[in-house]
Amino acid sequence: MKLALFFPNARARLGACMLLAAAALAPAACAADAFPAVIEHRFGTTIVPAKPQRIVSLSYIGHDFLMALGEKPHALRKWFGDHPYGVWPWAQAALGDARPIVLQGQIDIERIAAMKPDLITGQWSGMSEREYALLSRIAPTIPPMAAHGSYGSPWQVMLRTLGTATGNAAKAEQIITRIEGRFATIRAAHPEWQGASAVMVSVPRTGAYSASDIRGQFLAALGFTVPEVENPFAPANAYYALLPDEDLSPIDTDALIWIDARGSAPRLKRLPLRPTLRAYREGREIYAGRLLSSALSHSSPLSLDAALDQLVPQLEAALDGDPGTPVSSMAEAGLLPEVR
Amino acid sequence: MSVSAIGVSPPRPAASLRGLRLTGSLLGLAILSAAALRFGFRPAGWDTVWAALTAYDPDDAGHIVIRSMRLPRLAGAVLAGAALGISGALIQGMTRNPLADPGLLGINGGAALGVVICILGFGITDPAAFVWVALGGALAASVAVFLLGGGSGASPLRLVLAGAALSALILALTRALLLVSSQTLDIYRFWVLGGFDGIVPATLVALLPFLALGAGLAAVAAAGLNALLLGEDTARGLGVRTGLARATAGSAIVLLCGTTVAMAGPIAFAGLIVPHLARWAAGPDMRWTLAFSAVFGPLLLVAADLAGRLPLFGGNMQAGVMTALIGGPVLIWMVRRNGVRSL
Numbered sequence: 001m002k003l004a005l006f007f008p009n010a011r012a013r014l015g016a017c018m019l020l021a022a023a024a025l026a027p028a029a030c031a032a033d034a035f036p037a038v039i040e041h042r043f044g045t046t047i048v049p050a051k052p053q054r055i056v057s058l059s060y061i062g063h064d065f066l067m068a069l070g071e072k073p074h075a076l077r078k079w080f081g082d083h084p085y086g087v088w089p090w091a092q093a094a095l096g097d098a099r100p101i102v103l104q105g106q107i108d109i110e111r112i113a114a115m116k117p118d119l120i121t122g123q124w125s126g127m128s129e130r131e132y133a134l135l136s137r138i139a140p141t142i143p144p145m146a147a148h149g150s151y152g153s154p155w156q157v158m159l160r161t162l163g164t165a166t167g168n169a170a171k172a173e174q175i176i177t178r179i180e181g182r183f184a185t186i187r188a189a190h191p192e193w194q195g196a197s198a199v200m201v202s203v204p205r206t207g208a209y210s211a212s213d214i215r216g217q218f219l220a221a222l223g224f225t226v227p228e229v230e231n232p233f234a235p236a237n238a239y240y241a242l243l244p245d246e247d248l249s250p251i252d253t254d255a256l257i258w259i260d261a262r263g264s265a266p267r268l269k270r271l272p273l274r275p276t277l278r279a280y281r282e283g284r285e286i287y288a289g290r291l292l293s294s295a296l297s298h299s300s301p302l303s304l305d306a307a308l309d310q311l312v313p314q315l316e317a318a319l320d321g322d323p324g325t326p327v328s329s330m331a332e333a334g335l336l337p338e339v340r
Numbered sequence: 341m342s343v344s345a346i347g348v349s350p351p352r353p354a355a356s357l358r359g360l361r362l363t364g365s366l367l368g369l370a371i372l373s374a375a376a377l378r379f380g381f382r383p384a385g386w387d388t389v390w391a392a393l394t395a396y397d398p399d400d401a402g403h404i405v406i407r408s409m410r411l412p413r414l415a416g417a418v419l420a421g422a423a424l425g426i427s428g429a430l431i432q433g434m435t436r437n438p439l440a441d442p443g444l445l446g447i448n449g450g451a452a453l454g455v456v457i458c459i460l461g462f463g464i465t466d467p468a469a470f471v472w473v474a475l476g477g478a479l480a481a482s483v484a485v486f487l488l489g490g491g492s493g494a495s496p497l498r499l500v501l502a503g504a505a506l507s508a509l510i511l512a513l514t515r516a517l518l519l520v521s522s523q524t525l526d527i528y529r530f531w532v533l534g535g536f537d538g539i540v541p542a543t544l545v546a547l548l549p550f551l552a553l554g555a556g557l558a559a560v561a562a563a564g565l566n567a568l569l570l571g572e573d574t575a576r577g578l579g580v581r582t583g584l585a586r587a588t589a590g591s592a593i594v595l596l597c598g599t600t601v602a603m604a605g606p607i608a609f610a611g612l613i614v615p616h617l618a619r620w621a622a623g624p625d626m627r628w629t630l631a632f633s634a635v636f637g638p639l640l641l642v643a644a645d646l647a648g649r650l651p652l653f654g655g656n657m658q659a660g661v662m663t664a665l666i667g668g669p670v671l672i673w674m675v676r677r678n679g680v681r682s683l
Contacts, residue, residue: 204465205530242656244381246380246381246382246405263466264465267466270540
């Protein structure tokens with residue numbers, strides 16, 4: 001099941017084929033850029049009549065995907081950070097000299113209508129069905145796929161969907177093949193990681209990302225198993241389990257990655273139960289500061305490379321079996337145990 | 341409590357009743373405090389609580405939870421409760437307004453604005469680092485309210501009006517800033533509820549002198565406020581320097597309430613309801629009202645913090661939310677049975 005979630009290639013490709021075939025447009029070449037493009041999703045079906053020129057990206061991370069495909073959005077939704085146009089360093093080259101309008105906060109439908117877009121993309125935007133209905137009257141709108149929640153779409157699904165919608169299906173497949181290849185190479189080089197447990201945990205409020213979250217999917221793609229942490233406070237949230245600071249044992253995994261986008265290292269340093277974790281005593285913690293945690297949280301075709309570049313050496317140091325090997329990110333953040 | 345047989349004044353049953361009530365409340369606080377140490381997400385028995393306090397083992401997770409998490413949390417709730425209770429009684433006495441609460445003087449608003457500027461302008465996101473900006477903001481805002489209200493000659497009404505106006509202005513400014521940054525909003529929205537789960541022992545220690553000074557000033561101000569409750573002219577006639585009495589009480593309020601906001605965020609309602617309970621139990625004497633407020637405040641906040649940890653309320657409800665959930669019905673009940681005394 002987990003595997004199917006992560007590698008839905010075959011199924012999704014087949015689905016796209018069948019859709020296109022049903023529309024009797026390009027029955028032979030699924031990867032060909034074909035318009036009108038037909039996209040099925042959680043709220044129904046969207047038809048993109050022709051290659052879009054003015055794309056409004058409402059997804060917090062979707063502009064990365066569009067830029068990876070060579071499409072520069074007319075407007076994008078800033079998530080966090082203070083980078084130009086809300087675009088993080090790994091995507092600045094792809095942004096080039098484009099000057100997209102930066103949207104922030106709630107989805108402002110009037111403002112979007114004034115932009116006269118010809119495509120609105122919103123996987124990872126949290127758009128409601130009502131918002132989808134209104135946005136659809138402005139331009140063809142793409143919400144998340146039915147199989148994934150608002151913030152759970154795997155990057156392959158997002159990229160493939162946007163590839164189809166923007167006439168870059170072949171390019172999307174190319175990118176997916178390359179990045180999946182890189183994951184496979186890393187997996188092959190680290191047999192000791194296969195089946196080991198790992199979890200990403202955010203501070204300042206201690207919360208574990210589940211296996212269905214994109215950060216959990218990232219670890220799974222490296223061969224790790226991500227523990228199912230029960231959320232004692234809000235059992236309904238599938239991506240994230242808030243942990244009581246009185247019991248951290250559910251996250252005492254073989255590799256424990258602290259996700260800290262907001263400078264919460266001081267809180268982590270005085271988290272009272274942290275010294276009782278085996279991962280702490282055996283030097284198997286990794287500190288993902290602002291840039292790395294954001295790269296993981298974007299999990300986009302542009303940020304995944306940056307995330308792998310930074311995280312793989314850290315994982316190697318954490319899981320080398322020698323508690324004495326310092327994990328450099330923990331040392332830099334001043335979080336190494338004082339007495340080992 | 342025995343009544344003195346040789347006392348000059350006749351024995352007053354009210355006094356012994358008062359003593360009984362105060363003793364009972366302190367006993368209640370002790371029981372609640374013990375419960376606050378024992379109950380939480382991680383199960384612990386009385387023996388563990390006792391061992392954590394007397395024979396601490398730094399490697400035992402159970403001991404760590406009680407000693408490093410629940411104990412500072414309890415201390416924070418007790419200190420904040422006492423400070424809010426006392427400052428609430430002072431401000432209601434000073435303004436002779438039973439609806440006044442410490443938030444009225446712009447103290448909470450100023451602290452909140454300080455925190456938002458701190459997050460937005462300097463990227464500081466650690467709640468433990470909010471302490472000094474919150475305190476600074478609270479002090480600055482309350483000084484502004486005092487000056488706007490007419491300085492040392494301020495009438496209670498002008499003071500309250502100036503406080504309400506400036507609080508509204510500061511709130512609008514805070515919200516405008518929050519709209520700009522969703523990230524700030526995220527951190528702020530936990531801080532603004534008020535609670536004790538993130539209390540750091542070092543912060544408590546650093547803030548203790550402010551609380552002690554505030555409590556001392558409150559004790560000094562009590563006699564003057566007693567006279568002021570009889571009316572401005574009567575108080576003057578009794579030889580009380582009313583301006584000085586108000587300034588002393590005002591400083592105590594700002595110190596106590598400002599420090600509490602800095603420590604635990606703006607905890608609503610405690611400063612409003614605790615003085616009513618205290619007057620009901622203590623009678624009209626300001627000194628006794630303050631003493632009762634200093635016990636009832638911790639009672640309410642320790643209970644609120646403990647109740648917030650019950651599964652019934654989701655297991656991690658902020659104490660600031662629980663205060664109103666517990667205090668609201670109590671206040672309504674008191675109003676219904678005419679237990680609320682006018683000032």
